[in-house]
Amino acid sequence: MTTPWDPLHQLASAVRARHVSSRELVGEALARIERVESSLHAWVVLDGDRALAEADAVDARIASGEDVGPLAGIPLGVKDMEPATGYVTTYGSLIHRDDAPATADSVLVARLRAAGCVVLGKLNTPEYGFSADTTSPVMGSTHNPWQLGRSPGGSSGACAAMLVSNAVPLVTAGDSGGSIRIPAALCGLPGYKPSNGRTPVGGPTPPGNGWLGVRSIMARTVADHVYALGALVGHEATDLHSIPTSSWPSSVVAQLPTRVVWAPAPGWPVDDEIARVCAAALQRLVAAGVEVIAVDSFVQGIPLLDYYTVATVYQQRLHGHRRGTPEWEMLDRGIRAQVDHADQRVSAADFVRSLDAAHRHNLDLQAHFEAAPILLCPTVAGQTAACGAQGTVNGEETIFWAPFTQLFNLTRHPAGSVPCGFTDDGMPVGLQVVGSQQDDLSVLAAMAAFEQLFADDRRPIVTA
Missing domain, CATH: 3.90.1300.10 (Amidase signature (AS) domain)
Structure with a gap:
């Protein structure tokens, strides 16, 4: 071995x-x-x-x-x-x-x-x-x-x-x-x-x-x-949203996309060092012949708020019945706060409006996919947190240190992250890679190409 x-x-x-x-x-x-x-x-x-x-x-x-x-x-x-x-x-x-x-x-x-x-x-x-x-x-x-x-x-x-x-x-x-x-x-x-x-x-x-x-x-x-x-994909009769998949390859050929849409800070501030590492990665893509189309944001509005509305309602459904029982006090205060938010500030109409927003966000994203097959942005906005804490953006701890991933759960797009460099203190930085609806294999082919292009032989201090 x-x-x-x-x-x-x-x-x-x-x-x-x-x-x-x-x-x-x-x-x-x-x-x-x-x-x-x-x-x-x-x-x-x-x-x-x-x-x-x-x-x-x-x-x-x-x-x-x-x-x-x-x-x-x-x-x-x-x-x-x-x-x-x-x-x-x-x-x-x-x-x-x-x-x-x-x-x-x-x-x-x-x-x-x-x-x-x-x-x-x-x-x-x-x-x-x-x-x-x-x-x-x-x-x-x-x-x-x-x-x-x-x-x-x-x-x-x-x-x-x-x-x-x-x-x-x-x-x-x-x-x-x-x-x-x-x-x-x-x-x-x-x-x-x-x-x-x-x-x-x-x-x-x-x-x-x-x-x-x-x-x-x-x-x-x-x-x-x-x-x-390959062992996981395929229709599941007990999953209402299951996608029938007739075949899945055992491998993909690494393939750099000819064009990408790049949002360096889509809607939220990005730590300066994270931004520099990601920008350097994009320059390597340009040097490899990839056309980069820069945009300020992928969608209109604040998709994180739409996501939060939906997510807190699901938390309320999971845990609202615990209120007033000993189990309520056993829950993390963050979960309790989300349940409180759903109870006090979200109506049934608000929930449906947030699901409707997912439709509009998907339309915005589709317009970008007509220009390029892959969207890119930093995976997270902030520096790696201490255990039990929040990440930091330019030295300030913030709950908004990782605001870029949730949109693609709301819209259900295939999305990944690939390593693209390191901060000065030796912590990895990731680049988020997103594809159009159900185009999983194009995302994985692009990720495989980025994995090769950004390869680095550094290893963590704790290894087996």
Whole structure:
């Protein structure tokens, strides 16, 4: 085994050919986790015995001649927002810390297990995934491998920390407002939010964030994202917004777009250093022959306000019934504030008007896509926060340090983040990459090209 992990398709091929066993891969992952976990604090629970037993079962099936799937034997970390059989799903909340273990997998986890993955355990999440920092009352703060004490982002920050530290090759993740793209940017990884509906959010309960949310995976490279997504895409009968996908490639060819639309600060101030790093990346695109069309904003109005209206109503639906009970005081004050906002300031008509605004924002975006196939902007506006804090814009802490991702949950566009440089203190900076409705593969092809163009051999201080 080498560091970093070999590509997913190579690992799985080696397991299927019995050149390496799933037990060996899982054992290697457990050893790597042990080397970094005391510094990063990413795992709510890690069950090595259960994982090794599952790996042995995969190996036995292969020995009997069975095809166990395209992700044969791959060790998998599961974000603690997804039920996985045998594990408590805490959602990062004290309310659920002592719940009974799940008796069934989520649709997402079930598809990954069916493809051959072996679950290692559950990864930290902020309470109900509501925050862009991975700090929870169940687990405390997960740290960024590039600098301990700094946030890995959220809500999939523990997932990103495990990937960039080379502890695991694949994790589940979710994105209802940037929860894949923000940690990817802060941890120096590619991260991808598929078109809403491309991957399943079905199952026995309605999705917590309604049509805003995507459940998916995170991986170390764009190629690994494409390969692993092949196990997830496809119609799901229990998902009302599921997109039928008749085929999905195992790889994409890196392809620089001929033109891009670039918004250096779409509607919100950007930290000067973040702006310089992103501007330098755009100059590299120009030097590579890409035409850059600069705009001040992607849409009219303030889409973050429309997103916030919708998101707080979903929070009220999830937690409003807890008001006046002991559980209410157990909730993070940020969640309570969102419920209060929905109760006191949002009417049913306001909610529908915000959904109508998504239609208008989509029209504005479509006008840009008629000029170029890809939109670009900074993934976040601010510098990486300290654990448990907000990011900063030009030295000032602000709640508006990551205001650029939510629009594309509201409009359901495919969107990713690719690393494009570093700040002077060695923290990664991400560039957000957005494609037109359901054009996932063009976004991934562009991300693969940007990944090559912006490649940097720097590594975090905490690695396995």
